[in-house]
Amino acid sequence: MESTSGIKLFSFSSPNNAPENSIPLFLREEDKKISFGTYFNSFTIDAYKKYTDINQVQLCMTLKASGTVELIHSYIKRNKLKKEVLDIKKINKNSQVSFNINLEKLNGGLLYPVYIPDNKSDKKNYEEIIDNAAWYCASEKVKPDSVKLAAVICTFKRENFVYKNAEKLSELKILNQKKMSVFIIDNGNTINSELINNEQIKIIPNKNLGGSGGFTRGMMEVHKLNHTLSEDNKFSHIILMDDDISFMPELFEKISSFLSLLKTEYKGNAIGGAMLNLNSPCIQYENGAKYNFLTISSFGNSLDLSSEKNIILNTKEKKADFNAWWFCCYPLSKLDENNLPVPFFIKLDDIEYGMRNFKNKFIFLNGISVWHQEFTGKDSPYLHYYLIRNRLITNAMSCRKLLLIKTVTVFAMHLTLKALKKRKAFPFLMKAFRDFLQGPDFILNTDGEKLNSQLRQLNEFYKQKKESFIYIKLPLILLCSCIKILFHAKNIKAYKKDLPAGYSLTAWKKRLGI
Secondary structure, eight states, X not given: OXXXXXXXXXXXXXXXXXXXXXXXXXXXXXXXXXXXXXXXXXXXXXXXXXXXOOOEEXXXXXXXXXXXXXXXXXXXXXXXXXXXXXXEEEEOTTEEEEEEEEGGXXXXXXXXXXXXXXXXXXXXXHHHHEEEEEEEEOOTTOOOOOOOEEEEEEESSOHHHHHHHXXXXXXXXXXXXXXXXXXXXXXXXXXXXXXXXXTTEEEEEOOOOHHXXXXXXXXXXXXXXXXXXXXXXXXXXXXXXXXXXXXXXXXHHHHHHHHHTBOGGGTTOEEEEEEEESSSTTEEEESSEEEOXXXXXXXXXXXXXXXXXXXXXXXXOOOOSBOOTTEEEEEGGGOOXXXXXXXOSSSSHHHHHHHHHHTTOEEEEEEEEEEEOOSTTOOOTTHHHHHHHHHHHHHHHHOOSOHHHHHHHHHHHHHHHHHHHOGGGHHHHHHHHHHHHXXXXXXXXXXXXXXXXXXXXXXXXXXXXXXXSHXXXXXXXXXXXXXXXXXXXXXXXXXXXXXXXXXXXXXXXXXXXX
């Protein structure tokens, strides 16, 4: 690689490490040219100009094949994709080439190289073209902050996923340089630590209080460890990530360098990781989301990221309320020991925590993403207990006006839809409603592990039971529910005042038995 005194922003990613059928996210063949104007390998101008002080970048490449390299700036104007060639350089086999770019002269969009082989009949794949390539910060006055990452993985009896991802993480340069550590919270107490041979990966057995309990335990462990470390060795950020994701090795390098260069006014922001569909790896499932009392709206849903235009559209500024915990990075400076997640067990904990602490303070960047299986097939009836109970509680915590009317609306809408489309979930929605009406004391004093076990037993019971006359009973149930909401108004309004006691460090220690 050509020498540079700049800070490496991120390396190019090879499709060899990615899911099948994802090559267009890394390179594309266009008119016998190889374009790197792709989701993982292009440089996003807007994000770096807004959130960092970088005004000069450098692209350095070592190519295995001879040919010509064009530096392209692409952008959208009047809803059409425009491209301009900024520079052209000839390159010999096994030689280096570099481009210096002044960002101040560019109005958003992408930067990327296009390789034109000498023999235009040749079809080249990534490994035949690139020896190595990376983007660098070439702004001399920019001084990076020290960044150290703590990645928390919560798992429950999914050993194969954990061992596979632990092996990938063990190979990361950032991990072996001790600029990152991994905390695997083992809710099922089934992970064999002897099979994970890396001192930077810690296995922590935990009581099974769901994802809420697992991720909170991870936060607590990182917070506790930081108290014992010198100022130079403290963790600066925490990443919450699922156990069954697939990710590019360059992900952590990219997020670390980006965090180190943030402007002062954005150092308290969170970094959201997008979810790509593992079954259709070029399709984005979500890139941040908005929440209102009744619905969740995903940004970038179903966006095909093999399209260059869509890659640029994906960089559009987003005012997100939350980012899901398949991959989300928070600054530890904002981690208050009295401001931990709500003990929801599962479902909506990432939404409530994000809204409470980082609403409209999420940053999104192309390439910071993971692949995950679609959620179809995971919709067991008993899970609707958590979906409706936790939504009602989240509303009670966050709504400033018309709380009782919104509670009626949410419950009536969900109950009616489940009566029509998913009858097996109906009794779980009724239980969720009854438990919610008991007020915050129910959440604060209930053993989540025992409750989940009871719900799973009921799930088996209701599989055999036929729900009769549901349409006839529904109007009466809805009328009675409205009356109950009015009658329990005091309990509902108490969530905002009393529930915070349940997500303090003291409460979580007692709950987890530590």
